[in-house]
Amino acid sequence: MKEEVRVRFAPSPTGELHIGGARTALFNWLFARHNEGKLILRIEDTDVVRSRKNFSKSAMDSLRWLGLDWDEGPGKEGDYGPYFQSQRLSIYQKYAGKLIEEKKAYLCYCTQEELEESNRKMRAKNELPRYDGRCRTLSPTQMVNLEEKGRLPSIRFKVPEKGITYVEDLLRGKVSFSNEMMGDFIILKSNKTPAFNFANVIDDALMRITCVIRGDDHLSNTPRQILLYKALNFENPQYVHIPMILGKDGAKLSKRHAATSVSSYRKEGYLPWALVNYLALLGWSTADSQQFFEKEELIEKFSLDKVGKSAAIFDSQKLEWMNGEYIRRMNWGGLWDRFDGWWRIIQVEQEKQEKRANMFKEVGSTTTKMAEIIQVEQEKQEKRANMFRQFREDPDKMAEIIPLVQPRIKVFSDIFEQADFFFEKDFNYDSTAVDRRLKKDYVPSLLKEIRKRIEQLSAFREETLEGMARNLSKDFSLTTGQVFHPLRVSLTGKMKGPGLFELAVVLGKKEVLRRIDRTLEMLRKL
RNA sequence: GUCCCCAUAGUCUAACGGAUUAGGACACUGGGUUUUCAUCCCAGCGAUGGGGGUUCGACUCCCCCUGGGGGCACCA
Numbered sequence: 300m301k302e303e304v305r306v307r308f309a310p311s312p313t314g315e316l317h318i319g320g321a322r323t324a325l326f327n328w329l330f331a332r333h334n335e336g337k338l339i340l341r342i343e344d345t346d347v348v349r350s351r352k353n354f355s356k357s358a359m360d361s362l363r364w365l366g367l368d369w370d371e372g373p374g375k376e377g378d379y380g381p382y383f384q385s386q387r388l389s390i391y392q393k394y395a396g397k398l399i400e401e402k403k404a405y406l407c408y409c410t411q412e413e414l415e416e417s418n419r420k421m422r423a424k425n426e427l428p429r430y431d432g433r434c435r436t437l438s439p440t441q442m443v444n445l446e447e448k449g450r451l452p453s454i455r456f457k458v459p460e461k462g463i464t465y466v467e468d469l470l471r472g473k474v475s476f477s478n479e480m481m482g483d484f485i486i487l488k489s490n491k492t493p494a495f496n497f498a499n500v501i502d503d504a505l506m507r508i509t510c511v512i513r514g515d516d517h518l519s520n521t522p523r524q525i526l527l528y529k530a531l532n533f534e535n536p537q538y539v540h541i542p543m544i545l546g547k548d549g550a551k552l553s554k555r556h557a558a559t560s561v562s563s564y565r566k567e568g569y570l571p572w573a574l575v576n577y578l579a580l581l582g583w584s585t586a587d588s589q590q591f592f593e594k595e596e597l598i599e600k601f602s603l604d605k606v607g608k609s610a611a612i613f614d615s616q617k618l619e620w621m622n623g624e625y626i627r628r629m630n631w632g633g634l635w636d637r638f639d640g641w642w643r644i645i646q647v648e649q650e651k652q653e654k655r656a657n658m659f660k661e662v663g664s665t666t667t668k669m670a671e672i673i674q675v676e677q678e679k680q681e682k683r684a685n686m687f688r689q690f691r692e693d694p695d696k697m698a699e700i701i702p703l704v705q706p707r708i709k710v711f712s713d714i715f716e717q718a719d720f721f722f723e724k725d726f727n728y729d730s731t732a733v734d735r736r737l738k739k740d741y742v743p744s745l746l747k748e749i750r751k752r753i754e755q756l757s758a759f760r761e762e763t764l765e766g767m768a769r770n771l772s773k774d775f776s777l778t779t780g781q782v783f784h785p786l787r788v789s790l791t792g793k794m795k796g797p798g799l800f801e802l803a804v805v806l807g808k809k810e811v812l813r814r815i816d817r818t819l820e821m822l823r824k825l
Numbered sequence: 826g827u828c829c830c831c832a833u834a835g836u837c838u839a840a841c842g843g844a845u846u847a848g849g850a851c852a853c854u855g856g857g858u859u860u861u862c863a864u865c866c867c868a869g870c871g872a873u874g875g876g877g878g879u880u881c882g883a884c885u886c887c888c889c890c891u892g893g894g895g896g897c898a899c900c901a
Contacts, residue, residue, distance in 0.1 A: 311901045346900060411899075418898090427827050428897060453899055471830070480828055480897080488899040495901045519829055519896035542831075542894095549893065577837095580850090584838050588849040607831095607838080610894060614836050617851040627864075706864040717863095768860085783860035795862030 304336025305509045308362075308369070309499070311343040312354035315560035316361040318613055319514060319544045319552055322578045326541055327512045328367045329579070329601040339506055340372025342383045343499075345492045350385075361561040365571045366594070371506075379506040384498050391493035394501055394531060395454045395486055403530045404486060406452035407434040408445040429482025430455065454487035456497075456527065464522040469510075469539045469603060476522040484523055500524045504533035512539045512603075515610070539603055542582050542610045552613060566648065568641050568711025573622040581611040591624070623709035631701040635690075638701075641711050642687050649680055683715055686722045696721075699805045703797035720791040721805065728792040728821065736788045743822055745775065749786060750815045759808040761800040768800075789818040 308324040310316060316324075331338040340362070344350040359373060371377030381387055398404035407430075409417075418428040435457065437445075442452075458481045466474045486497035493501070503511060518540045528535040546556035558564060564574055576592055583606050592600070626634065656673045690697045704717045720726050728737075736742075752767050753759075772782040787799050790811060796802065803811050 309901090313901075343901060349900070407899090409899095414898085422826070425826050451899095466829095474829070476829075482897085485899055490899075492899085494899070499901085514895090515830065516895050517901095520901095522829095540830080545894075547836090551894075580837060582837090584849095586839065588837090588839050590837095590850055604841095609831050611838090612836060614851065617837065620851060623864095704863095707862070709863095765860090779860055787861065793862090797862085799860060 302509060304331060304334040305339060305507055306331050306336065306512055307339040307341055307503070307506065307508050309341040309343050310358050311346065312351055312358060313346065313349040314354060315562050316358040317552065317559045318561065318578070321361065321365060321561050321574075322544055322581055323512065323514055323541065324362060324367050325365070325575060325578050326583070326606070329598060330510070330512060330603060331370070332598045333601050337370040338368075339377070339379070339508065340369035340382060341502060341506070342373060343495070344383055344385045345495075345498055347490070347492065355383075357562060361565070364565055365561065365575055384493070384502065387498075387502070388492060390505070391487065391498055391501055392491060395493070395497070398456065398486070398530060399454065402457070404454050404456050405435055406437070406442065407455045407485070408437070408442070408450045408452050409434060410450065427480055429480070430484065432483050435483070451489040453485050453489040455483040456486045456530070458483050458526060464525055466518070466521045466525060466538060468518070469537055470606060470608060471518075471540060474518065478526075481523060486527070496520055496523050497527065500527040500531070500533070503536055504528065504531065508536050510537045510539065512541060515540050515543045539606070541606055542608055544581055545610050545612050547612060549612065556613070558615070566645060568713070569618070569622050570625050570637065573625040574618065577618045577621050581613070582607050590621075619709045626708060627706055631698060631705065634701055634705060635697060638711055638714065639687070639691070646684065653677065682719070682723065686715070686719065689722050696805065703801055703805070707797070717796065720793065720796075721802075726792045728788065729794065732788045732792065732794045736784045736794065737818070737822060738825070739785070741775070741777070741781075742785045743819060745777070745782065745785060746789060746815050746819055748775070750812060753808065753812060759804065761804055764800045764803055790814050
């Protein structure tokens with residue numbers, strides 16, 4: 300029987316799940332699903348200083364939102380738990396003790412300062428900065444002396460001084476590292492928590508991971524890990540180091556590259572599958588460069604040997620395009636459900652933020668400027684909430700509006716600027732629109748005439764409206780544009796938007812007349 | 826600095842020594858449709874980083890250079 304495929308995704312909760320992490324999770328997930336194996340989620344939260352519990356939660360939320368489900372991990376206990384490293388401390392300590400007993404590791408009493416000094420010197424000599432092994436040969440009395448000084452030991456792994464360690468990578472072949480480059484590294488910190496390389500190895504071995512799929516940036520760590528597997532008498536897994544995702548400037552993706560967290564894309568109103576589809580194409584492709592995949596299709600077609608080796612730059616423009624494409628392919632009912640679901644999430648987020656803002660207010664730590672920003676934000680949010688309320692209360696109207704905005708939005712948050720005028724009675728006129736379309740001598744009389752003819756219209760429908768407008772342009776010797784443009788601005792306040800007569804019908808005769816009056820009123824005051 | 830990885834258009838990529846004007850997609854430019862914007866349709870722009878080899882033949886294999894990225898932490 301073939302061995303079951305077991306892969307893992309092991310984020311550390313020191314920040315929101317970012318795009319790179321999500322892509323790594325995706326490749327692991329695809330590999331597991333393709334091979335009918337298991338995906339294990341493990342939270343690497345051993346850095347007590349930087350790890351935060353809410354980041355674990357939000358990472359899992361992000362994964363769930365993307366639809367990347369795991370078979371073992373938090374919330375899905377399996378046979379190899381616990382799945383939080385912070386709950387496995389005694390395991391690491393046990394194995395570290397074992398290595399000491401076998402003389403494969405030793406106690407190190409060096410202080411931070413001593414190490415920095417030593418590294419600095421080596422750098423000055425143009426040598427590779429690495430631990431010089433000074434505590435390898437400490438005698439018991441020396442240790443006692445150091446302990447009496449109050450020094451807490453860490454545990455270092457004895458790296459063989461000679462020899463070469465090979466990493467067999469499925470993507471890159473055999474990569475060799477000479478052991479003398481490595482220097483004895485720490486496996487257990489002085490606070491008794493494990494260092495990354497150590498915890499990683501212990502867990503992957505104990506959780507019976509068969510294949511480690513992770514970012515390129517871990518390739519240089521791998522020889523250390525392989526040495527540990529050997530020392531512990533564990534068999535090491537297979538390795539696949541996938542290329543990294545870089546920012547637009549070619550540097551490692553970081554906070555300064557606009558939105559990098561999965562949650563920010565969720566808030567913006569991206570469809571999870573559009574993000575997944577886009578991410579799959581970063582470093583992987585089919586022979587025919589297919590762009591769109593259904594879920595089942597992607598699982599079926601995914602294979603590691605079609606994964607590329609070079610880093611990819613994250614192109615948010617293409618992601619936007621792809622999201623818009625997915626939106627356009629949806630039927631309006633499905634689209635509405637998505638809108639609505641998205642909006643509920645946003646509201647919850649918003650309420651949390653408001654609470655936080657109010658707390659600051661109470662404490663009195665907000666400046667007037669901050670308060671202003673919060674005020675503006677809240678008003679905007681209120682308008683948006685109002686829009687969604689009306690959407691929900693009037694499904695018929697919603698059904699009319701959705702098709703009009705559908706080809707015009709790339710992400711859900713676009714809907715506000717596309718459709719706000721449907722709901723806002725006293726919208727502001729765009730100033731350039733007023734200058735270019737309304738500030739003409741003929742406009743007031745034109746609008747009055749339009750108003751008159753609309754009132755006389757037997758039926759308020761697209762065709763009759765358009766016929767009316769076209770006739771009017773002839774009667775006045777105006778181009779159609781000269782008639783349509785001012786009317787658009789009058790009804791929407793904007794220069795662009797859905798078809799003029801379509802939107803007029805949605806607004807209704809009464810509202811259209813009211814808006815024309817409002818514009819005439821506004822022009823009088825100019 | 827040093828070790829490791831990588832290298833097809835601005836970007837994501839295809840072509841796993843031989844049917845190719847080096848294919849597709851995003852972006853960009855132009856045109857068509859439309860009352861605007863978007864959509865949609867058509868067209869265009871644009872790449873094998875440089876230099877040596879190997880071979881009858883290199884995007885593809887080898888070497889050097891250059892460029893980019895990553896590691897070298899009591900971070901993961």
